[in-house]
Amino acid sequence: MEVEARAPGKLILAGEHAVVHGYAAVAASLGLFTRCRIRRSTPSDGICLQLLDLKLTLQWPLQDIESLVKIVKSDVDLADPNSPYIIEKIKDLIGENSLPEAKIGIASGVIAFLFLYSSILGAIPATVTISADLPMGAGLGSSASFCVSLVAALFAMTNMSALNASLNDNSERNHGVGNVNIDEKDLELVNKWAFKGETIIHGRPSGIDNTVSTFGYVVKVKSGHLTRLHDSIPLKILLTNTNVGRNTKALVAGVGERMQRHRKAMTAVFEAMEAITEELVEILQSASKWESHRSEQEGKVEELVEINQGCLQSIGVSHPSIELICQTTAKYQLRSKLTGAGGGGCVLTIIPEGLGLKTLEKVKKDLEDQGFQCFEAAIGVAGVHLVQGV
Amino acid sequence: MEVEARAPGKLILAGEHAVVHGYAAVAASLGLFTRCRIRRSTPSDGICLQLLDLKLTLQWPLQDIESLVKIVKSDVDLADPNSPYIIEKIKDLIGENSLPEAKIGIASGVIAFLFLYSSILGAIPATVTISADLPMGAGLGSSASFCVSLVAALFAMTNMSALNASLNDNSERNHGVGNVNIDEKDLELVNKWAFKGETIIHGRPSGIDNTVSTFGYVVKVKSGHLTRLHDSIPLKILLTNTNVGRNTKALVAGVGERMQRHRKAMTAVFEAMEAITEELVEILQSASKWESHRSEQEGKVEELVEINQGCLQSIGVSHPSIELICQTTAKYQLRSKLTGAGGGGCVLTIIPEGLGLKTLEKVKKDLEDQGFQCFEAAIGVAGVHLVQGV
Structure with a gap:
């Protein structure tokens, strides 16, 4: 038996940093995916994790997983991913030296993998293959889409879940050739477990990334409360990676200090950001208006992106690298903003429907010639799904 | 007899564009001056206007001015600079062909000159020499400082005014060696007449430019109401001319349309701008805090400049030229913003006290190598004054 799940990334469309101060932000799913394929193997093969993008294969004998399963199943409290006991147990299992030095950064991802695998699938031998379109550590929710695709594939492997049944369900809910939607109730289960994985990887995740990757479309966030929007008009963007490393913690702290020094001005800027978020959400939900007034609506989105970047x-x-990208795209009348924490990271550029392919290639070449890395992607796509016919 | 008056320019420190929508802005005097020197001559010389920067000399026979004086003195209504009759009369006097073609742009300035000259000094033969540190048409109040310096010098020439007396007054109100302050009451007279000159040049001036040039320091503007602040901490700036021509009307209209499309977000951005204005005014008025916490206060001013540029x-x-200047100065940890209408025009950069001369020269060279024109200047200086000992 073999299953494959595909989970989108996420990006912050508007409201980054404002959200830290209690203002609304909006995140959208990003049509760059993590794929998780699970193939049943023989007991002697044990558990094999292939991370294709990292060219890394890890393997554990089945009895290691069996001992882990005993722990995670023995006590609800122990199965809490915040339990130091279980994390320590998994660390023992990986062994200090089992990961190549350069890959230490992914240790928490491997711990999350073993936790989720043993919790959901149990001591069943299989090969898990992970590949991703998403760059890691660029604020695009790569770890969440890893967890979500893994959890969905793991549940699909079990016979306990209804997921498996929906694999044979070719109903009108399917959103693409070869893709199978997962029931809402099952998605909630996937989301819950993916959040546990995220907790292992990030400590105290907001839950935005896994929610967007699981349910797709657009999620509004305010004061820790997530509001899922069940549809979104399709928006095409160009995503440009500055390749400049960010220090999110320092950036958030810097904004906080500026807020202390200039409370009134900063509060007004945050209010502008919240207004941008609200207006964007409204536009993304107005499918009929998008049909009838596409270029006007696109123009509004672009203008909101420009206002937001100013904020x-x-x-x-x-x-400087972000501003360079904004100015480069502005030469082609395209509007860009940073997405996520800023100080580097990624910049999104709205691609209007009317933009010629030649111009788009020119823009990309212009950016790539400056050493940046570009990805074309849709945003507001559907969430995790199983891929049929693997 | 000979007199000389020197009037500063102005720049918008914060709140440009917001002020059009009813929010506060703050203008400061700019230590780049227009100098007006008047030397009594003989009746056969008539009236001579020398515009040194334009390398232009204009001359009128005394009887032309005599006929003009009759009109402006005959009727208060006629003396209204908005009266088409008087403007037409002056236009006749200049003659269609008396100005070289390239100088047509200064025709309204010449009309203002003849109106003010005949109204204040009357048919007295003299040579008026104008020179300026200020670039023209760059949003730095060059026309107002022209009018203010001219009016102050004209009044100083008359024996009717108290100005003359103050020339011999070396009291403690003098603010610099060789400079003589003008009494507050006389300044009000100067301001009133300079405004008439501005009306001829600009049609419907806001009155900010002549008020700042006359009284100096800092002027807060909100909903057409001007609040003069009678002192200001001295701030040094670098002013960089993008040499990109602006279309103020189109820029103001563009902002208005954006306001229509995104009222909530734009309103919040204007509120941020108003908060910046209020905070700047407070800092500029806190001389004692400036003394005791200079670098902290300077840091705040710089941060407000950065927030404002984002808005x-x-x-x-x-x-793009403005952003290029901002990014260039940012390389030296200096903060910049556009001043005035934007879309080109001038950019101001705060020069903190601690900035080494070498660094400042480097910044200037860097900007000048990119084709920009730099001026060092103080802002918040005293207003128009007479220069002693000419």
């Missing part, structure tokens, strides 16, 4: 510069989280 | 980018009035 982000105001609060001090831009970076 | 200006948000409302869509920046320009």
